[in-house]
Amino acid sequence: MPSPSPSPSSSPPPSPAGSRPLRADARRSIAAILDAGIHVLAVRPDASMADIAAAAGVGRVTVYAHFSSRADLLRAVVARAITEGDVVLAQVDLSGDPRAALERLILASWEQIARIGAVAAAAAGVLEAEEVRRLHAAPAARVEALLARGRELGVFREDLPAAWLVSVLHQLMQGAAVEVAAGRLEAAQAAPAISASVLAVWTCAR
Amino acid sequence: MPSPSPSPSSSPPPSPAGSRPLRADARRSIAAILDAGIHVLAVRPDASMADIAAAAGVGRVTVYAHFSSRADLLRAVVARAITEGDVVLAQVDLSGDPRAALERLILASWEQIARIGAVAAAAAGVLEAEEVRRLHAAPAARVEALLARGRELGVFREDLPAAWLVSVLHQLMQGAAVEVAAGRLEAAQAAPAISASVLAVWTCAR
DNA sequence: CTCTTCTCGTACAGTGGTGTTCGAGTTAGA
DNA sequence: TCTAACTCGAACACCACTGTACGAGAAGAG
Structure with missing residues (x-):
């Protein structure tokens, strides 16, 4: 028994849709694999199926009884990680002052990034670019909407492409995760630093 | 003959230090391998020795006659790429207004990042973190010095860790390279966007 | 309790990489 | 021209991983 307990799954495992409902132990196995996948891949993106x-x-x-290939498992892990994160992000209040809303969104997003870590990086190497894109669509849309609203209010700059501003947000969060992992940045300082920088x-045009 | 000519090497290949000087064809081979390494690894960081x-x-x-292992070759390729880039960066005028100096440095650095691309990423997976760090020391020192000077002049903010500000520069440049490679950002727009963002x-404190 | 589903160890084939050895052929350099 | 250095293809051992097959045994569902 390599691991004592794969950490209890918070969300129920996905139902098999078409066919007969899975037996309880099968559902437990799937949940354990998905959980382990998130944790292991976040630390070591090139972890093997055996790991x-x-x-x-x-x-x-x-x-292999539940996921036909490594890519298949990776897809499922990423989808689950993003879905879980998106549930949290959906609860963030994005109304009111766009600056304050951005700070709230960054804080919540950072917690997700810190949890999920390099899972997305693992996926990038195996999954199609378009596939990764599609999985990120929901969280990205939230950011884009906030940016658009802030621009209408004259709060956010218009002299740089919107796509670039969104990617700055992603890059700084991913980068902060790397810095923290490397011990060059205190975890507690990360969120304020990201907030101040993205803001x-x-x-600050000009 | 898979490739017609591995592009003429601009800098002379490194001398073998201790032993007898290498024969001309050996030096040519080493130069060709290093050149190819930069180009291939920049595109596909997990390229094999055969590639x-x-x-x-x-x-x-x-x-294998010249590099005892893949890690050894990777080390040499990264060292050469950084050295070449550092020569260019050393010519940038960092005097005068720190803001203008930063813009000049970013422009020159961006050209190097665009050239070297993902070679550093390839190294990160294989080389020790400390080793990568040491190889980046020279370029990093330049940025840190500029930041320190600008801070003394009251031009650059002091409310965020210096290491974070430096890493923001790196992250946005690496991130811009990814965006350009993915076709989400025009190459011509990259440098201005990075400059404006880092600046x-x-x-802009507060 | 019984039938069905699922687990899981072992074993296997296949793939794709690394690093080595050998020997014949080529090339630089004195 | 002669020799030492270098190239290079073929072959090899080795390793880690993927994905499959089989069969005994455990566990869920009714």
Whole structure:
């Protein structure tokens, strides 16, 4: 028994849609694999199927019983990670002063990035670019909407492409995660630093 | 003959230091391998030794005749790429208004990032973190010095860690390279966007 | 309790990379 | 021209990983 317990799954495992409902132990296995996948891949994006199976406390063959290939598992892990994160992000209050809303959104997003870590990076190497794009669509739309609203109010700058401003946000969060992982930045300082930096880029034209 | 000519090397290949000087064809091979390494790894960071050998127009065994392992080659490629870039960066005028100096430095750095691309990313996966750090020391020192000077003049903000401000510069440049490669940002727009963004972060406190 | 589903160890084939050895052929350099 | 240095293809051992097959056994569902 390589791992004592794969951490209890918070959300119920996905139902198999078409066919007969899965047996309870199968649903438990899937949840454990997905959980382990998020945790292991966040630390080591090139982890093997055996690594993930071991972390889930499950046989390697059992993983293949539920996911036909490594890419298939990766897709499922990323989808679940993003979905979970998106649920949290959906609760962020984006009304009121766009600057304050941006700060709230960044704070919540940072917590998700810190949790998910490099899972997206793992996916980038295996999944199609378009596929990754589609999975990120929901969180990205939220940011874009906030940017657009702030621009209408004259709060956010208009002299740089919107896509660039959005990507600055992503880059600084991902970059902060790297800095924290490397020990060059205190975890507690990360969110304020990201907030101050993104706010500066989005609001300080000239 | 997979590649017609591995592009003429601008700088002379490194001398073998201790032992007898290498024969001319050996020096040519090493230069071709290093050149090919930069170009191939910039596009595909996980390229194999065979890929690099083919791009260099050289047998795979010949690569091993000069570099004992993949990590060894990677180290040499990164060292050369950074050294070449650093020569260019050393010519940038960093005197005068720190803001203008920063813009000049960013413009020159961006050209190097665009050229070297993902070579550093390739190294990150294989080389020790400390080793990568040491290789980046020279370019990083230049940025840090400029930041320090600007701070003394009251031009650059002091309310965020210097290390963070430096990393923002790196992140936005690397991020811009990704955006350009993905076709989400025009290459011509990259440098102005980076400049404006970094300047905003470095100067716009509050 | 019984049938069905699922687990899981072992074993296997296949793939794609690394690094080495050998020997024949080529090339630089004195 | 002669020799030492270098190239290079082929072949090899080795390793880590992926994905498949089989069969015994455990566990859920009714």
